[in-house]
Amino acid sequence: MGTDMFTEVFATSRGAALDPWDAAAGAPGIVGMIAAAVLAPSPHNTQPWRFTAGPSWLDVYADVDRVMPTVDPYRRERTIALGAAVENAVVAAPAKGLRPTVTLLPHGPDSDLVARIDVTADHVELTPMAEAIAQRHTNRGPYRSDPVAPELLAELAALAEDGTSVRWVTEDGARCTLGDLLVDAAQAVVDDDAMSRDGYAWFRSTTAQADAHRDGLTVDGQGLAAPVRAVAKLVPPLTSRSITDANWVKQTRSVHTRTAAAYGIVLVDDPYRRADQLAGGRLAERIHLAATTHQLALQHMNQITERMDRDRHRGRPNKFQVRLSRVLGADAHRALCLFRVGWPVRPGKPTPRRAAHQVLTRES
Ligand SMILES: Cc1cc2nc3c(=O)[nH]c(=O)nc-3n(C[C@H](O)[C@H](O)[C@H](O)COP(=O)(O)O)c2cc1C
Structure with a gap:
C-alpha cells in the first residue's frame, strides 16, 4: 500500500x-x-x-x-x-x-x-x-464504564439560563428504558424510506466528497475503531444507504446506548417555539464546550424527537411521545433535544466545515 x-x-x-x-x-x-x-x-x-x-x-x-x-x-x-x-x-x-x-x-x-x-x-x-x-467534536465511539460525578453534571446543568434547563438521566433503570427507546426510534427512522433518504443525502463516503461539499457525515466521524474505519473507506458498498442505516442502528444498540454514562435532555417551555429552540441550542452548545474542557465526551442523539415530529407532522399516533412520557413524565412535552455523555475510549474527530468566507454572504 x-x-x-x-x-x-x-x-x-x-x-x-x-x-x-x-x-x-x-x-x-x-x-x-x-x-x-x-x-x-x-x-x-x-x-x-x-x-x-x-x-x-x-x-x-x-x-x-x-x-x-x-x-x-x-x-x-x-x-x-x-x-x-x-x-x-x-x-x-x-x-x-x-x-x-x-x-x-x-x-x-x-x-x-x-x-x-x-x-x-x-x-x-x-x-x-x-x-x-x-x-x-461529537463523539460516537464507546465511552468507559465509570460514571460521571454528580458534581460535574450539576456544574454543567448550572449553565442553563433564559428559561432552559437540563434534566439528567443517570439511574440504571431509566437509562435502559431510554436506551431501548433510542434503539427503537433509530430503527423507525431507517424503516421510513423518506427519512432514510433525507439523512443519507448528507453522507459523504470519501475524502473527495467531503472536500467538495465541506459538510455532511463522514466515515471518520462515526467513532469507529481504526481498522473498521479503514475497511469502510476501502469498500464503497459498505457505505451504501442500507448498510449505513443498519450500522447506525447496530451502533446505537451496541455502543451508543450501551456505553452512555448519562443522558442529558434539554428542556424548554415550548420545543416548537423558535426562541426556545435557539435558547436550548445555545445551552446544549455551552454544555458541550464545558464538557470538552473536562475531556468529557458528548453525542447528540435525536432520533426520538425526530420520530415524534415526523408522526405529529403527518397526524399519526405519536407512540414515541407516549413512551418518552413514561421516562420523563410531563417533561416529555418540554424535551427539545437529547444527548449522551461519558468518558471516551477514543477522542472524537473533526468533521468537514465550510470556511467563514464561504458563509459570509455580504459585508456592509
Ligand atoms: C440539533 C442537532 C441534532 C443532532 N442529532 C444527532 C443525532 O441524532 N445523532 C448523532 O449521532 N449526532 C447528532 N448530531 C451531531 C451532528 O451530526 C454533528 O454535530 C455534525 O455531524 C458535526 O460534527 P461535530 O459535532 O463533530 O462537529 C446533532 C447535532 C445537532 C446540533
Missing part, C-alpha cells in the same frame, strides 16, 4: 474541509466570531447558516436550503444548530477583543434572521470555553 493510500485509509482524512478547525483561533475580529460559529454542531452536519457583518455587528441567518424536510419537519434541529452557532460566536468574542450583545429573532420568529450580535471593543480575554470551540 503506497503512502497516499495509507494516509487516506488509516489516518483521519485531513483534506481542506478540515482547515477551518485550525483557522478559528487565529482569525481576528468579527470574521473570527464567524470562524468560531461555523465549528458549531448541526444535524447531519448540514451547517444551516449564513452571515452578514458590519463594523460593529454580526447577523446570523438560517440557510433555508440546508434542510432535511422529513427528519426535521418543524426545523427544530436546524434552529438548535443556529443557537449553537450563535453561542460559539458569543463565547469566541472576548478572545477577539469584542464584547457581544445578542438580540434573538430581531425581526420576529418567522424571519430567517435568527440573531443580531452587536459588538463593542474590549480587552482581549482568552477563556477555556473559547479554546474548547476548536476541540469540541
